[in-house]
Amino acid sequence: MNQRTVLVTGATGYIASHVCVLLLQRGFEVIGLDNLSNSTVDVLERVREIAGRPIPFMQADVRDTRTLSEVLAGRRVEAVLHFAGLKSVSESVAQPLSYFDNNVHGTVTLLQAMSLAQVKRLIFSSSATVYGQPEVVPIQESARVSVTNPYGRSKLFVEEILADLHRSDSTWSIGVLRYFNPVGAHSSGLIGEKPKGTPNNLMPYIAEVAVGLRPYVSVFGGDYPTADGTGVRDYIHVMDLAEAHVAALEHLLGGNPGFTLNVGTGRGYSVLEVIRAYERASGRPIPHKIVARRPGDVAECFADPTAAQELLGWSARLPLDRMCADQWRWQQHKESHQQEGSAPTPRGR
């Protein structure tokens, strides 16, 4: 039995909870940490239900060096997977300091605690947002980075801090994963994304239209230079993303040097294609209206995932229809839970 222990920050969040399931299933010992600012602790019960093993959990903030040092000193942690952070582009424009504090300062305090404990393997959740307005698609890792908002800047600052750290001490091995558009949920329907308030992202918004919580999807722009005029993105199933983390972790634990890799499928879908796929998965019509472009959006953004395939032997497997089917199962599961309590109130946009 494999006894390798890893610390997962942001453990109760959307992506990390799916990664925790896979880590447990692959025999890792997982310690979870989260300040619960954007998630709830009950997700751990469902992670346990799926994986058959519990996760020791600490409610703590990554900016709390003392607690982090205690966690790292107390166990033989071999690597940290760092998901904790804030992720809304629009909120980051309104509250930039909060984003730099959580995402940049939070990462620096985590790195200080890791350094003290001599834990020097890290996987960091970066984002395709660091490519800003891409000059060419598919995007390779060597593409120019150019951020357009404080959230993106916080990710880029951290990437640069990590590069400086490695330059100063080459015993660090750091894997930076630049996620494209994570969607979907675990096939059990027990865990998934749970946005607070109005969803910012396309698929959770479509899901709320499908269940009648919102009247229609506003499609942001119908005049982009794409096949049907709507924006094109590289949607990736969250379980494929989880597989990429396990492959990245195995690579670092194997004594290999760090890396920066795109995590996408390499295939772009338009907003209308996603709406049609969700209609097929749910068997429900998704009313939608083309409205003005959303400021800051780009026409097309999709990955060249070749480097991850070559270095980690990882590539995405699950198609768009599966992303929608799993997201739909989770949406219904969430609904049935809510109906057991108070009924959801339909809201317009």
Ligand code: NAD
């Ligand atoms: P999420 O909000 O569901 O999960 C993040 C978790 O971190 C939450 O549970 C939150 O409570 C916790 N957290 C926030 N600040 C913290 C702090 N200071 N200390 C401790 N815990 C803290 O988001 P997610 O979608 O699972 O994203 C995980 C990571 O992946 C984030 O770093 C995000 O920026 C990055 N990312 C997400 C996407 C996406 O589309 N979801 C895309 C690219 C990158």
Ligand code: WQD
């Ligand atoms: C996808 C497409 C929209 C909502 C964001 C962040 C990025 C990363 C992933 C964290 C676009 C269109 C959307 C709606 C729509 N997150 N859309 N109606 O903007 O590609 O990326 O999430 O790192 O940093 O910027 O994702 O899901 O918001 O949009 O028409 O109600 O759907 O214009 O073409 P995006 P998204």
